[in-house]
Amino acid sequence: MNAAHAAELAFAASAPPGAAGGSGAMMTQVLFFAAIFAIFYFLLIRPQQKQKRDREQMLTALKKGDRIVTTGGLHGTVTGLSDHTVTVRVADQVKLEFDRSAVGKILVGGTADKDA
Structure with missing residues (x-):
């Protein structure tokens, strides 16, 4: 037996079973x-x-006349819309302008249509 063959046998014997798979x-x-x-x-x-x-x-889907609740909890009616803002009437002669993203939910018949 030569040295190279002995080294191969020693290396193969030291490999754990299942290492080939x-x-x-x-x-x-x-x-x-x-x-x-x-x-x-x-x-x-x-x-x-x-x-x-x-x-x-x-x-x-927001439109004029929708009753909404803002994310801050303010209730009001939409009176105006632009691309980025919503004008909301919260009381007589009181209108506030919000970002559209501040609308939390649309109310239908006084109850929440969808929760945000």
């Missing part, structure tokens, strides 16, 4: 991370996207 462990890790990503997507990311889309639709 390392792709199975890697595949398990890939599946684990894919499952974690899927859980995060369906429990966190997707609901946030839906909520954002619903809010944008609500703000786009």
Whole structure:
């Protein structure tokens, strides 16, 4: 037996069993991370996207005469709209101008249509 052959036998004997099949462990890790990503997507990311889309639709649907509640809790009636602002009548002869993003919800019949 020569020295090179003995070194190969020693190296092969020192390898742990199953080391040749390392792709199975890697595949398990890939599946684990894919499952974690899927859980995060369906429990966190997707609901946030839906909520954002619903809010944008609500703000786009604003019209004069709508009763609203601002994010600060102020109740009033929309009297004017522009691209970025909403004018709200909160009392007789009292009109306030807000950013559209300050609208929390639209009231229908005195109750909340959608919660923001």
